[in-house]
Amino acid sequence: MGHLLVIESWVGSMSRLLPRAIREGGHEFTFVTRDLHHYLRAAPTDGPHPLLAARNVITADTNDIDVLLPYLEQLHAVLGFDGVVSSCDYYLPVVARTAERLGLPGPTAEAVEAACRKDLTRRVLAEAGVPGPRFALCGDVVQAAAAARDIGYPLVVKPVDLCGGMLVREVRDEGELDAACRALAEFPVNARGQDRSPVLLLEELLTGPEVSVETVSFDGATQVVGVTDKSIGGAPAFIETGHMFPAGIEPALEREAVDTAVAAIKALGLDHVVCHTEIKLTPEGPRVVEVNPRPAGNRITELVRRVTGVDLAAACTDVALGRNPDITPRSTGVRSAAVAFLLPDATGVLTGIAGADGVRGEPEVLELTLAEPGRTVRAATSNNEYLGHVMTADTEGGGARGTAERLLARLRPMYEECPAEECPAELSSAVSA
Numbered sequence: 001m002g003h004l005l006v007i008e009s010w011v012g013s014m015s016r017l018l019p020r021a022i023r024e025g026g027h028e029f030t031f032v033t034r035d036l037h038h039y040l041r042a043a044p045t046d047g048p049h050p051l052l053a054a055r056n057v058i059t060a061d062t063n064d065i066d067v068l069l070p071y072l073e074q075l076h077a078v079l080g081f082d083g084v085v086s087s088c089d090y091y092l093p094v095v096a097r098t099a100e101r102l103g104l105p106g107p108t109a110e111a112v113e114a115a116c117r118k119d120l121t122r123r124v125l126a127e128a129g130v131p132g133p134r135f136a137l138c139g140d141v142v143q144a145a146a147a148a149r150d151i152g153y154p155l156v157v158k159p160v161d162l163c164g165g166m167l168v169r170e171v172r173d174e175g176e177l178d179a180a181c182r183a184l185a186e187f188p189v190n191a192r193g194q195d196r197s198p199v200l201l202l203e204e205l206l207t208g209p210e211v212s213v214e215t216v217s218f219d220g221a222t223q224v225v226g227v228t229d230k231s232i233g234g235a236p237a238f239i240e241t242g243h244m245f246p247a248g249i250e251p252a253l254e255r256e257a258v259d260t261a262v263a264a265i266k267a268l269g270l271d272h273v274v275c276h277t278e279i280k281l282t283p284e285g286p287r288v289v290e291v292n293p294r295p296a297g298n299r300i301t302e303l304v305r306r307v308t309g310v311d312l313a314a315a316c317t318d319v320a321l322g323r324n325p326d327i328t329p330r331s332t333g334v335r336s337a338a339v340a341f342l343l344p345d346a347t348g349v350l351t352g353i354a355g356a357d358g359v360r361g362e363p364e365v366l367e368l369t370l371a372e373p374g375r376t377v378r379a380a381t382s383n384n385e386y387l388g389h390v391m392t393a394d395t396e397g398g399g400a401r402g403t404a405e406r407l408l409a410r411l412r413p414m415y416e417e418c419p420a421e422e423c424p425a426e427l428s429s430a431v432s433a
Contacts, residue, residue, distance in 0.1 A: 083320035105322035128267035213261035348415030
């Protein structure tokens, strides 16, 4: 039995899947957080948050690495950790540096930091010749305007250090570029209280289908678990509206996506890690969107498990403990699985979701999770604002996506106007992260 140190977590599905994987693997964990109330607020209605079932729950300043590392070293001397993990992107570099400090298995801090910072990823991959969009790194709006003229409109403006599609925008002219840059400047701290980098990332707008490649790297070898296809909507934002596993694409395109993802992982120097690498299949060939050195979120990890029997959260636990995970697929009776996300399309107070009872009774439904009435919402601008999802399975072939989208269309959110003082601001750091 191993003892894992878990440093922070997302409060979405992975915050439940990771503790489950640790427990089912016969291990235990100590949970360290700077804000226990962040998880208390996100607790399910049927009991405490699974992270709070840890052997130890410890409060420490996880944002101050100079204070945190010596403290964790003292804890390690008493509790004896065998590995360290997190599901939250904002703390993956902290996890890597902790592993190095405590002599535990894991990827190098340099590799993780390069993967988690979009500007560093672009530079490393460009130097290695791994295909990506044309890009420019800018310090202010003046530099951005000049770079935009060189790249050409339309293009994409990104923060280098936010997650979930936050503040990623397509811009078509200098006016929209200025607005996107100002929005970034007005958001200097992320949802976890960490100061943000002021660097602006401008990228060529890539066209074509988007997929993600799910991999496990251990002892210098990267194994591919499969390829997921993605639906993107919400222009000018880029919101993930659904996924299906396995991707319904031609084998040749799948091979190209896999080869590109593996090349990106190698170029970044990532090892002893589960990766979720997003690829755009453009007319000119595959291009890397980003490399995430952790298991896929947005229920993709569950889609993979439903189809292949491979638990990527368990694989994450194994590699953190220095063990080569068994990712051999097994028959599950499911040929494809998909998830479709319900997005708010208005600002107001959610009063209910019509059609839910009928959808819940459909035989193809694996999961139906919906927000409770009373939530104050606004039209979605990122992946942080879903009202729920429907997950479906197809035991015959690749029809799960069509079924999920058909059932989602039967769900109709209903709202009432919210008092002006309670309506959500255009953007808030208090997202479900």
